[in-house]
Amino acid sequence: MLSILHVSDLHRSKEEPVDNDSLLAALLADRDRYVTATPKIPPPDAIVVSGDLIQGAQLNASGWQKSLEDQYKVAEHFLATLCNLFLDGDRSRVVLVPGNHDVCWNTSRLAMKKVPDEQYPSNLYDVLIKPDSIYRWSWSEQALFHIVDMALYKQRMSRYWDFIESFYRDVALPLPIDRERGFQLFEFCNRNVVVAAFDSIEGNDCFSFSGALLPGAVGRCAMVLRDFTRSYDLKIALWHHSIQGPPTRSDYMNVSQVQEMIGHGFQLGLHGHQHVGEIETQFVHLDQRRSMAVVSAGSLCAGAREMPRGVNRQYNLIVIEDDFKRGRVHVREMAEGGQFTLKNNGAFSEGFVEISWQPLLDMMGRQIDTKAANAKLAISKAEAALLDGKLHEVAGELRDVDLSSPSYARNLMIEALQKQEDWSKLSAFLENPGGIEEIVLLVSALIASNNLDDAETRLNAATELDAATHADLLKRLEAKRMLRQL
Template identity: 50%
Template sequence: MIFKASYLISILHISDLHRSPSEPVNNDSLIAALVADGDRYLGETPRVPPPCGIIVSGDIIQGARIGADGWREEMVSQYVTAKDFLCKLADRFLEGDRSQVVLIPGNHDVCWNTSRSAMEKAQTNEIGNDIPSLIEQRGSRYRWSWKDQSAYKITDNTLYLRKLDAYWEFVSDFYSGFSFPLPIDRARGFQLFELHKNSVLVAAFDSTYGNDCFGYSGDIEPGVVGRCSLAIRDLPRAYELKAAVWHHSIEGPPMRQDYMDVIHVKEMAGLGFQIGFHGHQHIGATQTRSVHLNEEHAMAVVSAGSLCAGARELPRGINRQYNMVVIEDDFRTSRVHAREMGEGGQFSRKTNGEFLTGYARVSWRAQENLGGQTVKPDEENTRRVILRAEELLKAGMAKCALGELMAIDITRSAYAKRLACDAALEAKEWETLKLLLSETASDEEVVWLIIASIETRDLAHAADLIKTHTELAKPVVQQLNDRLALAKMKAGK
């Protein structure tokens, strides 16, 4: 049985692991620096507990230049290095449980050589005069190259869709042997992860739709956020917190185009996501995005700086960074602790900007149902389990029903306890029945406990229970004594 206690949830949020060729960082040195910083933040005030999960918000590798010799082998080699790092990170912080590591691709994971091979220069007579509108249209097959001042067209869509092959091969290898709420599916546009004993659901969105060697903006394929929300509704349990992850930043300078339209985040907020994580901009930050329906639905958004980028890729005055995101036990507020690399390649508190005290606070609305009432996941999960258990019992699957019920805190529902006792009796799971009846609330439960004690050969206890519970009806006592006598005879007592 699960008994809920007050706790803080801490998530290690890293991003942009691409290694600059001019400033490579060694895996062992990086792991050592993260572990050493763990010693530091565990002793800080306010408290930062060790992480229960790791979110990696894209750009796992640097990638390979177009036309570079051996670019395939180079990308595979970079993913081997990334896997070694992430496996060691999971071993150190999560006891090797890679199902608690959330991965998504970033623009650096998109193979430029593959996407370029799927394109040809567009003919002048097919592009017309209004090139910007042709290129900017969502889902357009046309791209513009500033380098050679030419328009390109995607002519081999099958090849184009293989631009993340190396990433997905890496993901398949990394997660081999681990299970998830839904199987990993590269074509779905999102993956689902459960963190911290299934209390937190994380939806990882691929924001590289349309991203390639000439198209730099982030985008999520139309319909993906909605399909994800529907898939979550169909899951067998409710969650204390619904989080989203994507790679691209959601704002940028006027002349830049490598960020994602904030409309996606507003859709997430409207569908009940409460906190979002991203990378790409190479600096840690927090903000709140809202959508107004009948009332304001606010979603906290947290970005992590780059863990591995070099000085040429980092914003001026910014060092390598990562976040520790501490979620309070009300599941409505969080502290984002930004950690920054300093002397000796070591991390410590970032103490400037919005992280002047080493952390920033963010908050969001509690989950609500259509009636505007606050959703209580524990109560909802109990209700769902009871319904499933009832169906299993009707189908003669008592043991399965008992397994479902024992996974929740049945002390919250007298009916759930009664249903579990019925299932244990039918399945003849006597030890479990004794556990359920450690505290009896009726004569019937006392009788069940006596029967369970007899069946488990705890005969002295059974006899004591019969003797002390004088309120039991005489015919019932006689039947129990007869059963006890038969058990003693079989036991040779």
């Protein structure tokens, strides 16, 4: 099983503040409860945070720069401690995306100027809704603005990215963190699961509240994953914004961008923003129907005034079954004493909801055996590296292939180590030899690395060796001992 702790909307309410220690203690106490629950909820293997790491600052707020710095310090302490307590400090298993609260309103406002009344476009509505429009409408001021400094406008996310780059410094990820790419990649569960973390704040600022991915981000992500030439058992997409909302609101994302993800094989979508845990299924109909289970998480830190009616602070536990085709979403909700327990009303009347998705299929409509496909590809790459003399790359290509028993892949590894004359690694690799040939190689490697006592022990135990081979190895062993005595 893969267990994911899904938290979202960490912005702290001024009316109902919650401190890190109280929050972390409540999460730990809840873990003590749910690990003994039925059905089983294992301790988290990964943590995903679907945006809004901080509250942000209102326009023209006094000391807004210092306020943002202080808020990110609180967020860093919370996330670092959460990672230490739940994942033994392994930040490669923590996935973060930005939310609308992470957008600096004051920086975006500084990049804009008010448009004089006489310069208003005649087709005002059309220019406002145009993709990549530089125009913004302020309802509070009843005025039109336009972006005049695009470089400064882009810096509205600079504090968030400074935080992200610091958080992941020296952390091994499939791709380095990139502010401009529109997505980051993470791998879990022995590289069987990939998570694409998408930025859904394109065009979001002090006057524009809708969510959107960077144009082309999903397509670029799909091409990068294609270049990885690796099959995953489960492809997860993470973003911040909701994908639906009331007609009088605009602070949600176009569902077509999620459908594009489904078309590229993403099966599970996770988001936040709406401050309530919900489940829905999205479909696209191509050569065959493909589906995505879309899961939203409630807010971990918002106050009552920021919540839908009847909803408290929440987080999710997502349990993925070993077949990577189905799972369960457990919503945990804050109750008396600031403690979390299972949500047991509405769709979650049993405390959880089962989810499923269509597994990845090949062109014939058959489920892809990802383990076999990845092994086949890895062996092909290792073979090419060996032929090109790139001996040190062979082990890396075969790192996820089972080499414990005699096979062509195991032979490739042995040949690479022999050609490198790395006798210590070869003898360690052949610790459990599979057959007479490997016994001979093991004893030979031990002799070459001057582990003569171990070589003699192995040779004496190799009763299946024929007399001539045994005598030859013994002769080489004695010759090496004589040389060492000189």
